[in-house]
Amino acid sequence: MAVNRNFRTCPTTGLVFHEPAEKLMRWNAVVAVVALLIGGVLAIGVLLTRWQAVHLLQADLFYQFLTAHGLNMLVFWIIFFEMAILYFASSTLLRCRLATPGMAWVGFWLMVVGALLNNYAVLRGDSSVMFTSYAPMGAHPTFYAGLILFAVGALIACFVFFGTLVIAKAERTYHGSVPLVTFGAITAAIIAVFTIATGAIILIPTLLWSLGLIEHIDSLMYRTIWWGFGHSSQQINVAAHVSVWYAGAAVVFGAKPMSEKVSRTAFLLYIFFLQLASAHHLLADPGLTSNWKIFNTSYAMYLAVLASMVHGLTVPGSIEVAQRQKGFNNGLFEWLRKAPWGNAPFVAVFISIVGFGFLGGISGVMMGTEQLNLIIHNTLYVPGHFHATVVIGTTLAFMGLTYFLIPVLFRRKVAFGNMATWQAYIFGISMSGFSVFMMGAGTLGAPRRHWDISFAGNPFGYEFPATAWLMIALMGIFGVGALVGGAMYLAITVYSVFLGEKIQTPDFATVSAKRGMAPAPQPVAVGATGHGAGVGAWGMVAPGTFVLALVFLTSFVLYYFVNWKYLSTVWPLR
């Protein structure tokens, strides 16, 4: 079979696109955005029901919406987008042809069919089991079958990614080690393989059980293995969006990682330890010992958290160094004040880093502690936490990447002037408020996945404190802001891609590389040369970032101890 060796060099960025890989990136990105649209429309119903003052949907419809919202957002939007990132990080960044594009298309279509089938199951109305689908609560067989097909498709894509790494090495399209962003993508793909295999181990028997071929699924066994899948898939996101942070710093500032060694070692810590944190979902489950719980969540998870802090420090640090070299070298924070606050990818990545660290990271460590987990288990605190990680952290980073990719991948200008920048602010700030107030309501005991916390008409009720109600109202208001921000993203993206102003490239040509050879190596257009010389203050190249890190650590420690104090009042030892 003839191998397509046609490449295109992007005239603005110098990035090289292999024709079939480019098409796959486009299709995966487009389908991802469709999933985000569906999930976003469903979010309207979910939000306006949880906002007790509005209480829009009936109970059964609420749970149906909630199930589909979780799946379309957490699984379909994010993973389709990640597939595009994997192809970008392998084929484009290594300037290499994609391995077996045919298989990649098989994977893509399996994912599409799987996503459709799963949505069909939820639409039927008999599969409102939430995305966790805890046995013995059963869904229609198409629910599990859809997820399995989707997972198999994603697994194929991961192996196309690894295959491309092999080809790049064999055909020597790069020298030495792969770029850091590609290394981050490798981390994501490795976690993905574990995630998907674990998903198959639990979902295949559950499918057989829903078909009546297996008698019984043990609920604790289900939960333990399922979370190896459900939690690890969130770690694919972390590895992917951290890679996007590095890419963002390189693209916007020409920043180079402060230390390749340190950043790569941090990714290595992810590979070793990140997935073990799955155990934090089982901290309140009986049957598993504290040894297992504490080893997996504390000792191991803290090493992964350490890695996240390294990334959260080196990305802003590299930006600081790049800015100081450009002359913004005064005081501690001139580099930050003079940052491009009107540049949409920068704003998105910046809010993503800060929100992920301060809101998602700190709350995650708190609730991952076995004792403290009791305060917030199954409350709104939990979705509050993960809207900070997976929405502010991952989704917003991907939004920023989209604004960079629209001109590069689709050769169209980002439409509506600086609305993209406004979008990043509105979405980022509203989502932060939404998460914070959700966590606030959760700390006061308001449960998650609960249709009506007023218990109207029920024989047994519970009075939540008035502050909890206030928090939920504020959550509702900020949630509406986030919906507006999400709608702006969809409007900008869809309009730009299909109707946006075309970018003209007069001498554009697709180059065919000879067999066994990729296009002549060029320095990637981004990335400054040499750094560290003569910038900084206090004997440090990035003192501003150091101060920010101290602020972070102080908030971290304070918050952690406040919660221990709080625990002692919730559960007094007399």
Place this chain on the structure above:
Amino acid sequence: MANTTESNVPGDDVLEEPVPAMQQLLDNPFLLLFIGIAVPTVLYTIWGVMEIVNLPIAK
């Protein structure tokens, strides 16, 4: 732009220094893949499943 750095990038066959062990690990995606699957499979999945399997059945 293309030609400025090309000459001083060493080809991987003309490296003089031996590659450090840590870098060899980081440069080997399949070894990393193995680690990334083996570690959680043993410490999370197998250990967890063994604990559940060994729970005494209620009478």
